[in-house]
Amino acid sequence: MTLKATFDWTQEIETITLGATKANGGTRKVAYTIGGGTTLPFLEPAGAAKAPLVAFEICDNPVFWPQVIRDYCGDLTNNPADWAKVAEAQYGADLVRLYLTSTRLRDFSDIGSVKTTVETVLSATGLPLIIEGSNEPKIDSEVFLKCGEAGQGERMLLGTAEAGRYRSLAAAALAYNHSIIAQSPIDVNLAKQLNILLREIGVQRDHIVIDPYTGSLGYGFEYSYSAMERIRFSAMKGDTDLAMPMICSPADSLTVKEVREHEPGLGDEMAVSWEFYTGLAAAAAGAEIICVRHPKTIPLLKQAFANLLPAAGNAGVP
Amino acid sequence: MRGCRKMALKALDIYKLLPKKNCKECGDPTCLTFAMKLAGGKADVSLCPYLDDHAKAVLGASTRPPIRLVKIGVGERSFKIGEETVLYRHEKTFYHPPGIIFRIPDTLPEEEIAKITRRVRDETFTRVGSDLRFSGIAIENTSGSAKTFENAVAAVERQQCHLPPVLIAKDPAAFSGALVHCGSYRPLLHAATPGNYKEMCALAKQHGCPLVIRANSIDGLVQLVKDCTAEGVQDLLLDTAPTTLGDFVARSTDIRQLAITRAIPELGYPVYLDATATGSQDAALILGIVKYASVIVTDPLTPGPAKAALTLRQNIYTDPQKPIQMNPGLYRVGTPDKKAPVLMTVNFSLTFFTLQGYLESTRIPCFMLIVDTEGLSVLTAVAAGKLSEMLVRDSIKKFGVEDEVSHRKLIIPGYASPLSGRIEDATGWKVLVGPRDAAEIGDYLVEEWKKASGA
Ligand code: B12
Ligand code: SF4
Numbered sequence A: 001m002t003l004k005a006t007f008d009w010t011q012e013i014e015t016i017t018l019g020a021t022k023a024n025g026g027t028r029k030v031a032y033t034i035g036g037g038t039t040l041p042f043l044e045p046a047g048a049a050k051a052p053l054v055a056f057e058i059c060d061n062p063v064f065w066p067q068v069i070r071d072y073c074g075d076l077t078n079n080p081a082d083w084a085k086v087a088e089a090q091y092g093a094d095l096v097r098l099y100l101t102s103t104r105l106r107d108f109s110d111i112g113s114v115k116t117t118v119e120t121v122l123s124a125t126g127l128p129l130i131i132e133g134s135n136e137p138k139i140d141s142e143v144f145l146k147c148g149e150a151g152q153g154e155r156m157l158l159g160t161a162e163a164g165r166y167r168s169l170a171a172a173a174l175a176y177n178h179s180i181i182a183q184s185p186i187d188v189n190l191a192k193q194l195n196i197l198l199r200e201i202g203v204q205r206d207h208i209v210i211d212p213y214t215g216s217l218g219y220g221f222e223y224s225y226s227a228m229e230r231i232r233f234s235a236m237k238g239d240t241d242l243a244m245p246m247i248c249s250p251a252d253s254l255t256v257k258e259v260r261e262h263e264p265g266l267g268d269e270m271a272v273s274w275e276f277y278t279g280l281a282a283a284a285a286g287a288e289i290i291c292v293r294h295p296k297t298i299p300l301l302k303q304a305f306a307n308l309l310p311a312a313g314n315a316g317v318p
Numbered sequence B: 001m002r003g004c005r006k007m008a009l010k011a012l013d014i015y016k017l018l019p020k021k022n023c024k025e026c027g028d029p030t031c032l033t034f035a036m037k038l039a040g041g042k043a044d045v046s047l048c049p050y051l052d053d054h055a056k057a058v059l060g061a062s063t064r065p066p067i068r069l070v071k072i073g074v075g076e077r078s079f080k081i082g083e084e085t086v087l088y089r090h091e092k093t094f095y096h097p098p099g100i101i102f103r104i105p106d107t108l109p110e111e112e113i114a115k116i117t118r119r120v121r122d123e124t125f126t127r128v129g130s131d132l133r134f135s136g137i138a139i140e141n142t143s144g145s146a147k148t149f150e151n152a153v154a155a156v157e158r159q160q161c162h163l164p165p166v167l168i169a170k171d172p173a174a175f176s177g178a179l180v181h182c183g184s185y186r187p188l189l190h191a192a193t194p195g196n197y198k199e200m201c202a203l204a205k206q207h208g209c210p211l212v213i214r215a216n217s218i219d220g221l222v223q224l225v226k227d228c229t230a231e232g233v234q235d236l237l238l239d240t241a242p243t244t245l246g247d248f249v250a251r252s253t254d255i256r257q258l259a260i261t262r263a264i265p266e267l268g269y270p271v272y273l274d275a276t277a278t279g280s281q282d283a284a285l286i287l288g289i290v291k292y293a294s295v296i297v298t299d300p301l302t303p304g305p306a307k308a309a310l311t312l313r314q315n316i317y318t319d320p321q322k323p324i325q326m327n328p329g330l331y332r333v334g335t336p337d338k339k340a341p342v343l344m345t346v347n348f349s350l351t352f353f354t355l356q357g358y359l360e361s362t363r364i365p366c367f368m369l370i371v372d373t374e375g376l377s378v379l380t381a382v383a384a385g386k387l388s389e390m391l392v393r394d395s396i397k398k399f400g401v402e403d404e405v406s407h408r409k410l411i412i413p414g415y416a417s418p419l420s421g422r423i424e425d426a427t428g429w430k431v432l433v434g435p436r437d438a439a440e441i442g443d444y445l446v447e448e449w450k451k452a453s454g455a
Helices: A067-078 A080-091 A111-124 A137-150 A167-176 A188-200 A221-236 A250-255 A267-285 A297-308 B011-017 B031-039 B053-063 B110-122 B146-158 B172-185 B197-207 B218-230 B245-260 B281-290 B303-316 B349-362 B378-384 B389-398 B414-427 B438-453
Strands: A016-018 A031-034 A053-059 A095-099 A129-132 A157-161 A179-183 A208-211 A246-248 A287-292 B070-072 B079-081 B099-105 B125-127 B130-132 B136-140 B165-168 B188-192 B211-214 B236-239 B271-274 B293-298 B329-333 B342-346 B366-371 B409-412 B430-433
Touching: A016 A179, A053 A080, A053 A297, A067 A080, A067 A267, A080 A095, A080 A111, A095 A111, A111 A129, A111 A137, A137 A157, A137 A167, A157 A167, A157 A208, A167 A179, A179 A188, A188 A208, A188 A221, A221 A246, A221 A267, A221 B303, A246 A267, A250 A267, A250 A287, A267 A287, A267 A297, A267 B281, A267 B303, A287 A297, A297 B245, A297 B281, B011 B031, B011 B053, B031 B053, B099 B110, B099 B146, B099 B303, B110 B136, B110 B146, B125 B303, B130 B303, B136 B146, B146 B165, B146 B172, B165 B172, B165 B293, B172 B197, B188 B197, B188 B236, B188 B271, B197 B211, B197 B218, B211 B218, B218 B236, B218 B245, B245 B271, B245 B281, B281 B293, B281 B303, B329 B349, B342 B349, B342 B378, B349 B366, B349 B438, B366 B389, B378 B414, B389 B409, B389 B414, B409 B414, B409 B438, B414 B430, B430 B438
Parallel strands: A053 A095, A053 A287, A095 A129, A129 A157, A157 A179, A179 A208, A208 A246, A246 A287, B099 B136, B099 B293, B136 B165, B165 B188, B188 B211, B211 B236, B236 B271, B271 B293, B342 B366, B342 B409, B409 B430
Antiparallel strands: A016 A031, B070 B079, B125 B130, B329 B366
């Protein structure tokens, strides 16, 4: 007799491909397939289990980046291409997530630079990319199109679509065959609605990653944790509009009081702890891409995932 | 779920089994109201003195909480675990946060032992108005010597901290000496195994202690539960002896699910986790907190993981239906004078403490006017109609704000801007709409408030 929990799940999580290798028309050294889950996180049978991916977040204008990361990464923060290279070679990231923070400067108009930045980062690293475009509706359309074009054939993940602002992003993704991040404010129903909107304008389910929004640890994380569990649960119970993989970015965790006002000398430790505790808990709730900003959080997450999946599940296809 | 899932009895089914005397001896006005309480797991069958044996047997098994409540330690720092009813916190809530226990190997020098013990006694981390603390001390017989073990336990107890103890040893013979020093404090004993359960049960019974049983399969645990309860020990914890994090998550989920559905009543006990055994201690702590561990033993934590672990535990064990609230009122940041700004916000603790944190770092003395939105955040309160101009007007009166400041200007949260006109009309105060994000309050006060107040 073997006693096991049994669930009557009826629906799998959709699979999504991130990155394209040469064989598939891109230039990435590696591509990943995420999703495909058939039960709760980390309960998949050996062989089918996959480790969540760890994305390292970089930006093209560090003015908008947390001080603790600027101190730790130093000059790299002024050069996204070098930073991406180090993220791959030294930090051990699975993905690079590039925030085009320069577009947030007042009256930003140098749209051409967006394309160059994406291109240099693409040639600096062989990892698949996530690109965070503009934050400003007026320039969204141009920025997203440039990003999409620069990464044509690379199957990037583009962000971030929201209920009021998804058309230009979706257009760029559709035109150049990229996937998109769909973000809603910690609410299962809103996540579902946005996915329906996206579907109605032609974005396929296997091109959507849900971002239920990650409140920071200590400042609302419990709501995000439950939103993720509920999305995963609804998906397994058969709701195809929620059956997509999820992404978690604990970026807000680096600005909470405990990290901001750390004791002298403990800045890195607090930042890493806050990211790690949030990221791993989110993975347990169902997130399959965990984004981090502190390089030292990466090995902690990867070690934990390896330990969770003794059968060495790896989504990578070299 | 399992086919043989046994559901808790419905109130009416329970009522049928009661004596229907309506004698009130159970403390309830009628048998029916008592039945309703039983159905909700809110009363104990033994309160009715007139039940026949058949009713006792049926009700005892199905109204007992699916996971047994176990108390660790005695006195102020004792804590309760178990009595959980759901797999997901959003289905209801998680009730009893896991005890996080610092482990001391008995080979440590006495000063070290004393230091760690005092740390667990004294260290508090205050978040959103609650004092978060570590829960107790585990002494492990790493030396293998009963004498060393006893000395270490004595060293802990000499500190007079009365922290819930956990005693960990492989050899049952090692416990007797240790129990001389803490046997009356309800220490948790670790662990009974198929080989030693008789001796461990005898110890647990003699001292009235809760007992951890340890086996690396669910079936093994079920057998041990049967054996130990047959020996007369009821307060049990289950250690699934995981060697990887994956083992822990899988077994802990199995236990929780099979217990709350009452599919396997023998699994209805809280789970014990040794976070040091999987090679990734922090990761084990995190997964223990989110995936149903009730006692987690870890090596003493450095400040980052210490705060993060206590915070995660607080988050996960917050009732999703009951936001943590502040008492409405007028609060001071620094020592504000009559010209100091007044900032209005809601009584959701998270909102209060977030705003307060930013206000403190501006070092500008001010007043915070906290209005009663029943614990809802700004946006949620606005959306739910819980934040209104009348509420603001009444709060200004009730908390005597007009006597505290000489000006009549109120800064409201950016997200409450739709209400600004109405608040002005209702209160006669000039309303200034602040930033949406509290992080920007410093710049705002420096620039806008100075301008507005003519300073
Ligand atoms: C958790 C949550 C809930 C929880 C309640 C938690 C609580 N205690 O309020 C629950 C699940 C109960 C809930 C219910 C509802 N919610 Co709700 N909820 C949220 C959520 C996810 C987070 C809210 C939160 O905790 N914020 C954190 C706190 C700290 O933020 P805050 O109070 O606004 O404070 C910040 C600022 O306002 C500022 N600030 C605060 N005070 C002051 C003062 C001054 C002077 C200044 C300058 C600044 C300032 O500082 C803080 C930090 O920056 C938001 C979505 C989101 N991501 O915002 C939706 C959200 C607020 N909810 C929403 C809605 C509509 C509702 C419901 C009406 C229905 C629903 N969809 O669920 C109900 C109503 C509840 C009721 N009783 O009837 C909407 C509001 C829409 C709108 N724009 O008006 C939101 C935005 C989600 C959405 N649909 O887009 N909700
Ligand atoms: S004590 Fe028993 S018989 Fe009397 S009212 Fe309560 S349930 Fe009914």
